[in-house]
Amino acid sequence: MSTKKGKKGSQLGRLQQLGPKELWQVPLLLPKGWDDLRFPIEHFGCLAPGGTEPVVVVGLIAFEPDVRFGKVPKTIVTLWDADRNPVKVSFFGDTRSLNLTKGRRIAVSGIPTEWSGQIYLNNPSIVEEAWLGRMRPIYPGKPKSIKAETVRGKMLELLPKAIPEATAKLKESIQAYKPVGELMAKLGYEGVELEKVIRAAHVPKTAEAGEKAQRILESIAAFHRVSDAARYSPPKRTKTLPVSSRDAEAFAKRLPFTLDTGQMAAIEDMVSRLAGQTPMRHMISGDVGSGKTAVFACVAAVVAKAGGRVAIMAPMGVLARQTLEKINQWWPEISSELVTGDTPGTAEVSSRIKSAAIIAGSTALLHREVGDLDLVIVDEQQRFSRAQREGLCRQGDEHLIEATATCIPRSMALVKFGQWSFSRLNGAHVKKNIITDIVRLGASKEPIQKTIMKKIQSTLDAGREVLIIYPLREASEPDTRTRSVDEAARKFEKLYPGMVATISGGMKEEEKNAAIEQIQTRQKRILVGTSVIEVGVDIPGLQRVVVVNPERMGLAALHQIRGRVARAGGQGYMDLYVPDPIAPHSAQRLKALVDTQDGFRLTEMDMELRGVGDISQESSRQSGSDETLLFGRVVTYDAIKSVEELI
Template sequence: MYSLPLGDSLRSRSVTTLPGIGRARAERLQRLGIATLEDLLLHLPRSYQDRSRFSPLTEALRQGEGLVCTRVLSHEYFPFRRERVLKIIVHDETSAAALVCFGRAFLARLAPVGSEVRIWGQFSLRRGEIQSSAFEIEPHDPQRPLAGIIPVYPLTEGISQTVLRNALKSAWALAAPHLGDDLPDRLRARAGGLTCAEALRAVHWPQTLPQARQSRHRLIFGELFLFQKELALETLARRRARRVRRQSPGKSLVETVLKNLPYQLTPDQARVLGEIRDDLRHPWPMARLLQGDVGCGKTLVALLAACAALEQGRQAALMVPTELLARQHLRNARELLAPAGLTVRLVLGGLPKAEKEALADDLSQGRVDLAVGTHALLSETYSYPALGLVIIDEQHRFGVRQRELLTRRGENPDVLMMSATPIPRSLALTAFGDMEISTIHHLPPGRSPVTTHLARIGNEERVYRFLRRHLDEGHQAYLVYPAIEEGESGTLRSATAMEERLTRELAPHRVGLVHSRLSEEDRSTRMDLFASGELAALVATSVVEVGVDVPNATVMVIEQAERFGLASLHQLRGRVGRGPARSYCILVYQEPLTEEARQRLKVLYKTTDGFVIAEEDLRIRGPGDLPGESRGLHQSGFLAFRLADIRQDMTIMTQARQAVREDLAVQGDLAVRENLTIQGDLAQNLPGETKQNHKEIP
């Protein structure tokens, strides 16, 4: 968390030591996250009122607010409930306006007809006239100076703007003489030339609005610079401490597999594979995040990465969150890697004792090239004498501890993490800021675009007729529901009840049911029946969100779609459109919709681009519950940013990141002392995107 360059005693000093802040006010300030002088000084204005100049009434209307100097034309009254409400009519050279004085009839004496008055207010056009009911008014005195730029702070009940502004003045008087700076001198010009103290003073008491914006930018830049520098130094230290003895590659397994593919890699896949292979030549372990849209071919690249590690005489492990996904990866890996003669084994919990012992022996003797499994890979039963690459799919489903446990099973193994869906660039640079980031942006050719439709509950018969027509044509479909059993969550439709109904509705087509309470064996059996075409329709919960690849499935129906998150809806939609036939996703929703639910459905309807959806998801719900337990989130994470808002300050984040690279390049002897190979720009050895994939992350 960002801290001001201020001595600890002052930084942690309680606000109760300030004039006018007793115990009661201190408790109210706590609701704003303010307990210390530092908290108070970093409580930045949410907006400013420009009272440094007069605006014409027409400009104040256009801006929505403003300071105007007008003459009172008349007083009018109109009935409202049981009262007579005063309306003061004022005018200037551009227009007239009505000041509606609810409960403020005394203002007639303050602003008599014919007098000049200053008004700060919010103006809007109502009933054909400019009006304001939220305003401050005072007699105009030409000798009295204007108030200037007035900061407006976030408040809580019992704390007024006046109380907060007075407390800030007292805190500033104590802290200002002792404030240092948080940026090196050589970088200050890039941040607008302001020191931390100058920026802090100007953000609270600006002379102009541009100065307020510049000072806020400077403070946010300082916070993000220190965040990015911490990540970079930790990465350099990790690479110093953890070294890898690379062997010269033996036979080219990657090329063998590529020659036997019935298609070519997409340009994105080829580029990302090249980035990974470059990592595997460095003397430090790889730490890379591979992200891309649903169905973009991340798994293929991960399996080719495993081949690259195996070329160096090492083992690889692929950890996934569910048995269903593990079995699918096993099938894909065996089919893909067969031409290279590689041994792939499945590691699951609950294996029979004899099978587990045989598997443990094969792993310990190095007879398994690639182990694919769930968290069972972490079991002490299994040892990996040459574990060189750890691949973690759907990384957000695993905690930090689980990921670290697997990486500790080898001697500084390389780590490749994969995200289920695209990650907003701002999150990628915070939650995964200490990793290299590779992005597959484009889908392989031949994928059918998915057409999305919206339907209200009550129109299901039309949906089922549409569905039956596709089943009659020999295609397959998913129908997803938010609950397993009826009565679990109030009015939610359940997969179990709907499976009974749909069996009748869709006869003679066979319908199956899959949900999380089934045993892994039953789930896998039913999924295999669906994949083989024996089941025409699969009724399910969100358990089919990942790990399902049935090219013949062309229809996805999601009922009560408003109950699902945006990422889940996008993942579910990605289950169809995997073959050449035209595919459809039908989002069935129940009214009334919340505003957030309405926005989610609107986004899904408008776009199939996972990167756009990821950014919209961040915009709609904010960063509060986005992926997981990663280092960026909990140890230095973006949720702890005190000044920056990752949804709005991405440009500053990028500027700070580049400044860190330049700053460390100036201090290049640091890397040299630690025997870190510097190839050209030090940026190549710092966490983050390469120049190529910088363009790929929107």
């Protein structure tokens, strides 16, 4: 369905900043809820304070408003019902446009509370009389751009004309895959008219009816996206690779460790796909220590032996270097080159890059001429945008492998619906047990600070290393509650002179390499950094990681950080240090991390929480809103499951 800006786009005005560009798209910007104004209260004697739900009262303004000036002006209004029972309302800011004059009848929504024996309405808002007895939609606004109330006014102005157009467009789009009536019946809504569904999604008779209508539209959006993705046919390769499973076995036998059955099965599966004309799109999912690097390196070696060329892209140059060093140790006969931001741009170096069988590097690869490639491998896919992950597939027919412990939701959806092949690695070359603990705010901050410091000290006393992660990099970043990496490093250096190294995304490549080497060689014992360390850097002696303000980070990033611990096996610890109160949903996410060490399960939970993203082939959106159908609304995992059998 086209999203080009048509002639009718001028009718939309600032509404276009929320997504819709044409009139028919307006109804696809759904309200995020409704104000229930069906039962206005005109007799105040029945009002009871202490509730959490807003009510609507209708009364006369008893006196001239009491206006009080200060930093924020406040206007206090007393309303009377027919028996002169009072309710007081306080409006903040400039209220001149509200026309609050004595004797005027107005309707106000708010939450009843009591103060000094008087009933007040908290968080009040004026209700237009036309909405009394109805459900009023609540639309999203955009700060400094368009207010939610303005959005509502514009939406209600345009909906009568837009809904018929949206109905026709949706029907046309759905018909390409399945008759609309059949789809509605399969979803359990046989005989329900699509136009009525769209109307009810905006102005329903009840909240339940509105929620039901929106669920139907979400299922339709999911059906359209999944159907579109499932029918995608990639271009054919003009050449095939003479790869062999025997070569894969031979390369695997030269590793300094033995691959398990699952790892070998993954290698053989990918090698068999490399022999075909269809470009492979393959996901390797496995927790830290499950052997992802060995698996994709074996596949890369097979391609190199067959005369093909491979690029391996990692989030950091230090990780790319680490991967290439392993490949050189395992199979020294394979020509290779490292490409990072520090790699010289001389003609000689460029020639070596274009001729090497395997090149590995950071995103610097995207800005170099690397020659024709047969296979692109992206390590730690969650650290890249889709444009970056596919940026080296310049011909369009390259094979692509992405590896991660925590798939992004969009990739999980593509795997689920057959667009990508998939290998899940369950084994690990070492046995380890990591205890994850949430250290939360108690009666005062001092006890939990002492708890954390005791944990750090006990790890150092045991002769092991500690990693401390802060979400901000510089002191200049706006959030005074969160200590920056630089400040934290100075603090720990005072406590442990000569024992502290620092790493962050703003450092040069050689500075990062030097910091990690100091920890790896145990010249330093404490590494203070940002989440840049989350990807597969080996620190063999690391036994404990402390994450400050973990609620500011995603599940995937936290799980990756946990994977740095106890790389050599044994007992490890992760402390989630929460010095401030956090929202219930944030606490739920952190508890999920405590409850499971399975990155695959955490990815599923992430998909349930964040949505699966736009899985269309043209999209670069990794998770969240699918803005080709419903603007600002996620395609939920539940919606995907509801249409799975209909594809």
